[in-house]
Amino acid sequence: MERRKVLRLFFVSSIAAVIAPKFSFAHLNPIEKLDFSSLDFGKDFKWGVATAAYQIEGAHNIDGKSPSIWDTFSHKKGAIKTGENGDIACDFYHSYEKDLDLLKSLNMTVFRFSIAWSRILPNGIGTTNQTGIDFYHRVIDACLARGIEPWITLYHWDLPQILQDKGGWINRDAVLWFSEYANLVTKTYGGKVKNWMVFNEPSAFTALGYLIGYHAPGLKGLKQYLPAVHHVCLSQAEGGRIIRKNVANANIGTTFSCSHVDVFNSKKRDGEAASRWDVILNRLFIEPALGMGYPTESLPILRKLNKYIQPGDLERLKFDFDFIGVQNYTREVVKANAFIPFMKGLEIKPVKRGAKEITEMGWEVYPEGIYKILKQFAAYPGVKKIFVTENGCAFPDEAVDGKVNDINRIDFYQRYLKEVLRAKKEGVNIGGFFSWTLLDNFEWNEGFKPRFGLVHVDFKTQKRIIKESGYWFKDFLLFL
Numbered sequence: 001m002e003r004r005k006v007l008r009l010f011f012v013s014s015i016a017a018v019i020a021p022k023f024s025f026a027h028l029n030p031i032e033k034l035d036f037s038s039l040d041f042g043k044d045f046k047w048g049v050a051t052a053a054y055q056i057e058g059a060h061n062i063d064g065k066s067p068s069i070w071d072t073f074s075h076k077k078g079a080i081k082t083g084e085n086g087d088i089a090c091d092f093y094h095s096y097e098k099d100l101d102l103l104k105s106l107n108m109t110v111f112r113f114s115i116a117w118s119r120i121l122p123n124g125i126g127t128t129n130q131t132g133i134d135f136y137h138r139v140i141d142a143c144l145a146r147g148i149e150p151w152i153t154l155y156h157w158d159l160p161q162i163l164q165d166k167g168g169w170i171n172r173d174a175v176l177w178f179s180e181y182a183n184l185v186t187k188t189y190g191g192k193v194k195n196w197m198v199f200n201e202p203s204a205f206t207a208l209g210y211l212i213g214y215h216a217p218g219l220k221g222l223k224q225y226l227p228a229v230h231h232v233c234l235s236q237a238e239g240g241r242i243i244r245k246n247v248a249n250a251n252i253g254t255t256f257s258c259s260h261v262d263v264f265n266s267k268k269r270d271g272e273a274a275s276r277w278d279v280i281l282n283r284l285f286i287e288p289a290l291g292m293g294y295p296t297e298s299l300p301i302l303r304k305l306n307k308y309i310q311p312g313d314l315e316r317l318k319f320d321f322d323f324i325g326v327q328n329y330t331r332e333v334v335k336a337n338a339f340i341p342f343m344k345g346l347e348i349k350p351v352k353r354g355a356k357e358i359t360e361m362g363w364e365v366y367p368e369g370i371y372k373i374l375k376q377f378a379a380y381p382g383v384k385k386i387f388v389t390e391n392g393c394a395f396p397d398e399a400v401d402g403k404v405n406d407i408n409r410i411d412f413y414q415r416y417l418k419e420v421l422r423a424k425k426e427g428v429n430i431g432g433f434f435s436w437t438l439l440d441n442f443e444w445n446e447g448f449k450p451r452f453g454l455v456h457v458d459f460k461t462q463k464r465i466i467k468e469s470g471y472w473f474k475d476f477l478l479f480l
């Protein structure tokens, strides 16, 4: 930050502290104030939050919506650790106006959200549901009325159950189903919405849902996983083309969960195992889009994908995205183990390897990891621009006397943001940072226990309380 701005910051903050004890600088200690000046991202940088339909909307079975695979999965005994489900979640379906007011009050200008496919196409394809379509019109209009940019993710994991009954992503027809859905959504909202992402984290939803059965639809094995990978990868590029066709002046991206992979020790075998993990976590879906094909050389089992690849597919996997969404939370540390099929190695959990700071998810706090993964993605010649479309942390926050003093989350964001800025200063073209997430919400198979929000939610009363980390963003963004 230039000197003039630093001075202005200190001037305004000290005045504010004197004349308005309720002004939110009262929340900050001097160290946090100082850190504002070391986070100079520039005027054009976009700040916002990311959310996902199933995790916040609730209203799971009203106004014509049909079940998604997450409705089905979360109602299965034992699937969700806490026995909970997203039937109601944050009830965003009814409270979006107030929730967008909260976002606005944090001085953020981007709301990233996803569309529930089964709300607007209850049969997956075919007949549309106008009530569902209208809901997202209202959300988009409410964003625009507040000066907030709506950023839409077409698919954040909630496939209509009716399509899963036909095989879901395992069925090659999924490319056609998804195309029809993408076509409808972009034609419907493309006049008002310019920023689009095709998928949320394809590596996560294919691996967790179709390989290890930890997420919906709960399937296990390579026979499900590999075709799902290929059909999702085809749909990724197809989705990009559809947005391009239907939306004038669109900014088109897709998002990837990605984590820097370290070796447990310097043994050569560990290095080989780590490079296999790197393929699954970071490379599998971006490289085909960039025209590099599947990274089969680094993970030989991927040769089995050939069974599903049809003539012309390798060409169809390519799409020239305007930006890539990088979503990073932690790093992975991998150790060789000859008994692990295909991967020949295993992630060593943070607790086991004695990591010092661990979040409620059991993930290591490792700020340098976001710097490293940004550099890794920026090194692909075809990556033009990056948005950090998710970053955040879960801690066991408690509301005490109407306040949530989540100082550990403030510390987390400050340290991660410094690493994002380091990458930016070294030339990585980063356009924005979206926090995961606005509201505490349904954290998939973990239920409501891990709280990721900048806003605390009491799930019994639906009462919201802005956490101290939310106020930190609010103040920080005011002076940027």
Ligand code: GBH
Residues within 6 Å of the ligand: 052, 055, 200, 201, 203, 204, 207, 208, 257, 258, 280, 281, 327, 329, 390, 436, 443, 444, 452
């Ligand atoms: C994101 O997942 C999601 O987009 C979001 O919905 C979620 O609530 C949030 O983060 C917090 O968890 O080894 O290939 O099976 C990011 C977390 C990163 C978890 C990748 C699974 C390993 C995938 N995911 N990770 S894999």
